[in-house]
Amino acid sequence: MIxxxxxxxxxxxxxxxxxxHLDFATKPxxxxxxxxxxxxxxxxxxxxxxxxxxxxxxxxxRNEEIALQQRSPLAKSLLYHLRGLSPDTIDAxxxxxxxxxxxxxxxxxxxxRPVDVALDIHEWLYYGSDDTPHVCAVNPDRGTNLAYAxxxxxxxxxxxxxxxxxxxxxxxxxxxx
Numbered sequence: 001m002i003x004x005x006x007x008x009x010x011x012x013x014x015x016x017x018x019x020x021h022l023d024f025a026t027k028p029x030x031x032x033x034x035x036x037x038x039x040x041x042x043x044x045x046x047x048x049x050x051x052x053x054x055x056x057x058x059x060x061x062r063n064e065e066i067a068l069q070q071r072s073p074l075a076k077s078l079l080y081h082l083r084g085l086s087p088d089t090i091d092a093x094x095x096x097x098x099x100x101x102x103x104x105x106x107x108x109x110x111x112x113r114p115v116d117v118a119l120d121i122h123e124w125l126y127y128g129s130d131d132t133p134h135v136c137a138v139n140p141d142r143g144t145n146l147a148y149a150x151x152x153x154x155x156x157x158x159x160x161x162x163x164x165x166x167x168x169x170x171x172x173x174x175x176x177x
Contacts, residue, residue, distance in 0.1 A: 020100075022034075022038070022096075022097070026081060032074055036058070040055050040075065040078055043057070043058070051079065054075075055075035056072045056075075098165075115157055116156040117156060119153055121151055122150050123138050123147035123149050124147055125142060125146070126144060126146040130146055132146075135148060149169035150166055151167050
């Protein structure tokens with residue numbers, strides 16, 4: 001378990017390294033700056049919490065007036081900005097983050113010896129129309145036969161948890177995999 005001090009240091013280091021490559025397309029006169037979005041995303045990812053929960057905690061820590069029974073306006077704003085980004089823009093930003101992560105790992109000599117890797121197929125079940133882009137047919141499970149599917153490349157080592165690549169699966173045939 002990571003202690004609070006270590007978590008803050010790790011969050012700051014990750015923010016300096018990764019968030020310079022993310023652009024949320026916020027306007028200068030917007031209610032929330034990109035820095036607020038970055039804080040929410042960092043804490044959500046480290047704590048494994050929902051964005052709305054994390055945004056409310058941040059707003060409460062700053063003594064902002066919020067309605068606890070309603071959705072967080074900060075989270076709604078973040079999700080609004082994320083929805084406005086095109087898939088190509090998101091891919092380019094992830095590529096920038098990935099490149100920065102590899103450069104940092106190379107500078108720190110994180111991987112000086114060969115490592116074992118694994119390819120994993122992930123399916124996030126989908127309950128909408130089969131005409132939705134990027135949705136493919138899967139074995140029926142929990143009331144649906146549709147899912148967003150993607151493959152990840154992971155380093156298999158007890159001391160390191162690292163996913164250097166992922167790719168979405170566009171179709172449900174084995175040749176695509």
